[in-house]
Amino acid sequence: MFNEFKTFIARGNVMDLAVGVIVGGAFGLIVNSLVNDIIMPIVGAFGGLDFSNYFLPLSSKVTATTLAAAREQGPVIAYGNFISVILNFLILAWVIFLMVKAVNTMRESLEKKPETKAEAAPPPADIQLLTEIRDLLKTRAS
Incomplete structure (x- = not known):
């Protein structure tokens, strides 16, 4: 059983x-990190949108203006966090899509090899001779 497990694990x-x-x-x-540290601050700077403190209180006891404080006061639906x-x-x-697309494009360009048309090599001398004999026999038979 151990050998089977070892074989299973060693598979590629x-x-x-x-x-x-x-x-x-x-x-x-x-x-x-790219999304949270680079893209979202840019989106926030241009749009000025911060959804993190949007919530709906489920109790009349909740009077706080921030989500963290509201959660301490009672139950809330944090729809801003969900957004x-x-x-x-x-x-x-979107970022992953762009990265995968870039990698696929790069891979395709590396895999493409210029197609060089090799000129057909002339047939060997014996084949040329046989072809000439065949053509001569055809003309005599006609």
């Missing part, structure tokens, strides 16, 4: 999956 696709998960996790951190998460997802998906 299992190792590829493990590497993919690790690299994917690191890539996710890079893309999250922020959706926007982050859409921006993240």
Whole structure:
């Protein structure tokens, strides 16, 4: 049983999956940082929109103006946070799409090899001779 497990783990696709998960996790951190630290501040600067403190109180006890303080006072529906998460997802998906598209374009350009038309080499002398004999026999038979 141990040998079967060792064979299973040593398969290429299992190792590829493990590497993919690790690299994917690191890539996710890079893309999250790109979205949160670079793109969202630019969007916020131009749009001036900050949805993080938009909430709907579910109790009359909630009188706070910030989400953190409102959560301490009672139950709230934090729809602003939900909107922020959706926007982050859409921006993240767009950035990943652009990155994958760029990589695919680069890969296609590297894989394209200029097609050189090689001129057909002349047939060997014996084939040329046989072809001439065939053509002569055709003309005599006609």
